[in-house]
Amino acid sequence: xxxxxxxxxxWLRYLVVWIVLLALTGLSYLAAQFDIGxxxxxxxxxxxxxxxxxxxxxxxxxxxxxxxxxxxxxxxLVTVALLCAGLAADVGMR
Amino acid sequence: MTTTWERxxxxxxxxxxxxxxxxxxxxxxxxxxxxxxxxxxxxxxxFGALIGVYVAYRILYGHDFVEALHHNDQLLGTLNTIVLIxxxxxxxxxxxxxxxxxxxxxxxxxxxxxxxxxxxxxxxxYEYMHHFQEGIYPGLQYSNEELxxxxxxxxxxxxFFMTGLHALHVIGGMVVIAVIALVHRNRPYTxxxxxxxxxxxxxxxxxxxxxxxxWPLFYLLK
Numbered sequence: 109x110x111x112x113x114x115x116x117x118x119w120l121r122y123l124v125v126w127i128v129l130l131a132l133t134g135l136s137y138l139a140a141q142f143d144i145g146x147x148x149x150x151x152x153x154x155x156x157x158x159x160x161x162x163x164x165x166x167x168x169x170x171x172x173x174x175x176x177x178x179x180x181x182x183x184x185l186v187t188v189a190l191l192c193a194g195l196a197a198d199v200g201m202r
Numbered sequence: 203m204t205t206t207w208e209r210x211x212x213x214x215x216x217x218x219x220x221x222x223x224x225x226x227x228x229x230x231x232x233x234x235x236x237x238x239x240x241x242x243x244x245x246x247x248x249f250g251a252l253i254g255v256y257v258a259y260r261i262l263y264g265h266d267f268v269e270a271l272h273h274n275d276q277l278l279g280t281l282n283t284i285v286l287i288x289x290x291x292x293x294x295x296x297x298x299x300x301x302x303x304x305x306x307x308x309x310x311x312x313x314x315x316x317x318x319x320x321x322x323x324x325x326x327x328y329e330y331m332h333h334f335q336e337g338i339y340p341g342l343q344y345s346n347e348e349l350x351x352x353x354x355x356x357x358x359x360x361x362f363f364m365t366g367l368h369a370l371h372v373i374g375g376m377v378v379i380a381v382i383a384l385v386h387r388n389r390p391y392t393x394x395x396x397x398x399x400x401x402x403x404x405x406x407x408x409x410x411x412x413x414x415x416x417w418p419l420f421y422l423l424k
Contacts, residue, residue, distance in 0.1 A: 114301065114302045114303035114392075115301045115302050115393065116302060117298055117299070117302050117304075119295065119298060122294050122295055125291070125294075126287065126290075126291040129287045129291075130284065130287060133280065133283055133284060133287065136417075136418060136422060137422065139422075140276070140421075140422035140423070140424065143424070148424075149423050152418040152423050153415075153418065155418075156414050156417075156418050159411075159414050160411045160415070163290060163407055163410060163411055163414070164407070164411070166294075167290055167291070167293075167294040168404055173235075177235075177236060180239045180242075180243045181243065183243070184246045184247060184250070185246075187247060188247065188253065188254070191254045192253060195254050195257050195258045196257050196258070196261055199257075199258045199262055
């Protein structure tokens with residue numbers, strides 16, 4: 109980050125990412141129009157996770173960073189997933 | 203040792219002096235970015251815990267909970283998602299512009315981000331007003347007769363709390379972005395040092411990611 113020479117713009121990369129995110133948003137919306145129960149929920153959350161990953165990798169430059177940075181993100185997501193799975197299992201069996 | 207005022211206003215002073223515990227400015231900036239990621243992780247856990255509550259209530263109250271979901275306007279929610287994703291794009295372009303030493307573009311992209319954030323809040327406010335008109339309030343004020351079950355009430359309490367908390371994050375982000383834009387106009391950030399701008403934009407992306415999850419939970423997953 110202390111390179112003194114200005115970089116050329118990566119605008120096309122960001123534009124493509126934006127379009128991909130919009131496309132996934134449309135896909136998510138479309139999938140939600142069909143009544144497919146639990147599978148629908150899994151698909152919705154899966155698409156959301158993919159979108160979040162793309163935002164993190166490209167908009168937030170995670171792909172350029174050391175792997176250590178990804179550890180923070182992955183650890184967080186795993187924690188939330190475990191929390192939700194644990195709650196679902198607990199509450200679901202009452 | 204230069205003062206902050208000097209660094210902000212005097213052109214030939216370095217933008218940022220290295221604090222003594224760091225070997226170089228690069229290490230300092232890298233450290234700052236990592237700290238920001240950890241903060242974003244903590245914010246994600248905050249919303250993650252609330253998502254846990256959502257999961258529990260959805261299972262506990264089943265049909266009643268999901269029935270209330272149908273009441274949210276899917277189109278407005280989707281529009282808001284598009285607005286925030288686009289604001290993430292313009293924020294990323296602002297950082298791209300500073301890396302390329304194009305200071306004027308930085309301001310335009312930050313303004314675009316602010317504008318889109320404002321649109322998000324306007325759409326959200328409209329949704330809230332519409333709910334209020336139908337007697338749907340968080341907590342005790344709830345007075346809608348059609349969706350009167352406990353599950354429905356809990357759904358809306360969660361909806362107001364989580365989207366409200368998210369909206370507060372949007373407002374906070376807008377304030378910081380505005381301040382950064384003003385600081386940049388006074389003395390432009392360059393590719394040499396732009397950490398405050400970078401960290402602000404990282405925060406903004408997190409706000410977008412949170413909504414990316416809130417959207418299916420409250421609008422789509424019927």
